[in-house]
Amino acid sequence: MKRKLRMGMVGGGKDAFIGAVHRIAAFMDGKIELVCGAFSINPEISRQSAAELFVAPDRVYADYEEMITKESQLPEGERMDFLTVVTPNFLHFAPAKMALENGFDVVIEKPMTVTLEEAKELKAVVEKTGRTLCLTHTYSGYPMVKQAKAMVKEGHLGKIRKIVVEYPQGWLSRLSEREGNAGAAWRADPKKSGLSLVMGDIGTHAAHLAEYVSGLKITELCADLSTLVEGRVLDDDGSVLLRFDNGAKGVLMASQISAGEENAVRIRIYGEKGGLEWANEDPNNLIVKMLDQPRQLYRTGNAYNAPYTLSSFATHNTRIPAGHPEGLLEAFANIYRNFAATASAKREGRTPSPEELDFPTVDDGVRGMAFVQNVVASNASNEKWTKFEM
Ligand code: NAD
Incomplete structure (x- = not known):
């Protein structure tokens, strides 16, 4: 343009x-x-x-x-x-x-x-x-999340077997929606927020991160939603077991009553040959854990030589050389x-x-919307597994 x-x-x-x-x-x-x-x-x-x-x-x-x-x-x-x-x-x-x-x-x-x-x-x-x-x-905008996705796609971990994704926050540990917090008030209102508070607000981020990094799709789930703050109308905490389309298993936790937590998003993904770990509170690091090898730390913006190179997706989304931290604003940008x-x-x-x-x-x-609907259906069901319907 x-x-x-x-x-x-x-x-x-x-x-x-x-x-x-x-x-x-x-x-x-x-x-x-x-x-x-x-x-x-x-x-x-x-x-x-x-x-x-x-x-x-x-x-x-x-x-x-x-x-x-x-x-x-x-x-x-x-x-x-x-x-x-x-x-x-x-x-x-x-x-x-x-x-x-x-x-x-x-x-x-x-x-x-x-x-x-x-x-x-x-x-x-x-x-x-x-x-x-x-x-x-x-x-999904962070360079090291994109690096993780590229390493999975290139087969570094082998076939993916397990995905653990977490999004704990503590900001709704009190009944903030009745204490003049406008952002909490509309989120806690089913007509303005949707079927689920915790899954709509942050569970969708976690589910997207799991599917984005792994390249897999959730096919079945088993969910437990709770309202742990008395007087709240919608749920504020949820745990979901996941099954993916290649047979991998997963666990997703999204919680807004994890008192003391800020935005502790974290994903761990394990294949036959090794695993990866990325956390929002330390976003310039990607921890690579290969079977029978010392742990490696990949860092945003570093000019690594082969075989440790950063993918074109990571470098395309990095603005400054290593050691100058990039964060949420850059990921959003x-x-x-x-x-x-x-x-x-x-x-x-x-x-x-x-x-x-x-x-x-x-x-x-x-x-994302199918995820919310399926989690709510699973929570209400007596069946152990709910098919991920679209
Ligand atoms: P907020 O309550 O802080 O702000 C909402 C804004 O919308 C206010 O300016 C309000 O006046 C305005 N508004 C309400 N009704 C309006 C109307 N009819 N016409 C014009 N403006 C209107 O909410 P927020 O925390 O900024 O969240 C907004 C959206 O962003 C939500 O959907 C939320 O889930 C999402 N969100 C996403 C992230 C993320 O990480 N991507 C983070 C926070 C919020």
Whole structure:
């Protein structure tokens, strides 16, 4: 592209958490600019947020419907190219669908929708319109997660036998939804959050990470969901046994009452010949444990010689030399950069490279919603195993 991609936002005002992270990520590589938004449920906060972000007052809209309608009517050289959807879960589907149907690409938060039906409908809209949809499963943006995926794909571990993925947090150890925490309040409301709090909010990240790194698909599961904080309506803790399509077994833990934990995402994956371990709290390290060999530590950005080279997927997603830590903001920016490169390539009639195409899509969103639905069904069932229905 000979110009920056133009971004619009629904949600992400001064009253929000993740919207600001999206902007940092989108702007990191200088290829995206913010041109419009309906930034908040509160019009005054939306206006204030826009002013602080230097968005022109006539591009601040009352709601996403007005934004998409009016942006569609602007000349091609002015209107937004894509819409970022960073509202609570129940407000993902409608703006994303309307944006796609009006010719805009979409970046959307997880869980992609509130129901599996909505997710499938969104996939059908993506296929019909030919537009690009990017789902922000943050952890898949880290270079060392991409290195792990490449090492599994290249067969370094042999056939995969076991996957253990964890996402413990402690921030919902109290009844925060009744103590004025707006982010906790909508998450704890089934109408706004979905069938499951813990699985929608963080279980989808863990399930995506397991399938992304291993290249395998979950085929059956056995789930135990709990509400451990008295007075809460939805679940806040879950353990799931997994079976994968190559016969591998797995364990997924997602918990928001793990008091004292921050975002302790971790994945361990074991094959016939060795294992890998990656943790969000130490994201520039990938621990490689080969059978009968000393442990090795792969580090982001290092110029290793063969046979220890970093994959093109890891290096493509690394910005600075080793020893200068990269973190969540860079991982998030990788998702934006790959999405922007793919969206631009499509507009120019160019085929994106495999590295540029490496970001979560609508298919991951459908699998995420199927995961939530299947976990809830399994928890309610007396059968030991529930087939992963799509
Ligand atoms: P939040 O409650 O902090 O912010 C929500 C924002 O949406 C606020 O600005 C609010 O005013 C706005 N909003 C609500 N209704 C609106 C409407 N009708 N029109 C315009 N704006 C509206 O929530 P959050 O923590 O930022 O989460 C937003 C989404 O991002 C959720 O789906 C959540 O699951 C997801 N999320 C993802 C990650 C990640 O790691 N990828 C991290 C945090 C949150």
